[in-house]
Amino acid sequence: MDVAALQTDRLELRPPAPTDAEPLAEYHARNREHLAPWEPVRPEEYFTAAHWQREIPRLDAARRAGTLAPFLLRGRGTPGGPIIGRCTLSNIVGGAFQAAHLGFSLDREAIGAGLMTEALNAVLRHAFGDLRLHRVMANYLPANARSARLLRRLGFVVEGFARDYLQIAGVWQDHVLTSLVDPGR
Numbered sequence: 159m160d161v162a163a164l165q166t167d168r169l170e171l172r173p174p175a176p177t178d179a180e181p182l183a184e185y186h187a188r189n190r191e192h193l194a195p196w197e198p199v200r201p202e203e204y205f206t207a208a209h210w211q212r213e214i215p216r217l218d219a220a221r222r223a224g225t226l227a228p229f230l231l232r233g234r235g236t237p238g239g240p241i242i243g244r245c246t247l248s249n250i251v252g253g254a255f256q257a258a259h260l261g262f263s264l265d266r267e268a269i270g271a272g273l274m275t276e277a278l279n280a281v282l283r284h285a286f287g288d289l290r291l292h293r294v295m296a297n298y299l300p301a302n303a304r305s306a307r308l309l310r311r312l313g314f315v316v317e318g319f320a321r322d323y324l325q326i327a328g329v330w331q332d333h334v335l336t337s338l339v340d341p342g343r
């Protein structure tokens with residue numbers, strides 16, 4: 159397993175590879191209704207392998223440039239199995255900030271089993287360890303009770319409230335702003 163991949167008791171987390179175009183299209187098509195209230199409006203082609211064939215090299219270039227750490231979640235020991243979730247550190251900045259944003263989603267069938275808590279514990283160890291980040295920020299819609307509970311469980315602290323912060327489901331929406339500062343420093 160290369161350095162960019164992470165493992166937990168139940169999961170393998172890997173950056174998207176060229177062979178993931180079809181599984182990524184399937185993940186998003188399968189979860190289209192489930193994710194729609196929490197994500198930007200997606201064009202029809204977002205749900206096609208052709209889109210992901212173009213997108214994966216872009217994600218990989220950003221990963222190699224050090225600005226993005228994207229992970230696809232699969233059950234441990236099932237490398238060719240379906241994608242059951244995604245999590246991504248984006249906008250990775252160094253210098254005096256050493257910070258990133260965190261985003262995540264789970265397949266609707268995988269919710270309620272602690273899988274994202276497990277995945278993010280590994281991603282946060284990676285963020286504060288290998289990536290030497292100091293702050294990870296995660297923001298959620300006030301109605302997103304599952305995200306609020308997940309982030310609280312991981313130790314994220316509410317730092318504020320931003321009006322009209324992101325255009326989600328076609329509407330500019332307020333968000334709760336949270337962050338986790340490197341617990342080791």
Ligand SMILES: CC(C)(COP(=O)(O)OP(=O)(O)OC[C@H]1O[C@@H](n2cnc3c(N)ncnc32)[C@H](O)[C@@H]1OP(=O)(O)O)[C@@H](O)C(=O)NCCC(=O)NCCS
Binds near residue numbers: 265297298304305
């Ligand atoms: C946000 C999201 C990833 C949270 O999923 P989740 O399943 O609630 O999170 P976890 O995987 O950590 O599971 C925690 C739940 O599993 C339960 N659980 C069961 N077994 C568990 C275990 N071994 N360990 C921890 N929790 C366990 C917990 O009690 C908890 O349920 P509760 O919150 O009802 O008490 C998911 O709801 C999702 O994909 N939502 C749509 C996309 C989205 O909102 N993205 C974020 C935008 S900010």
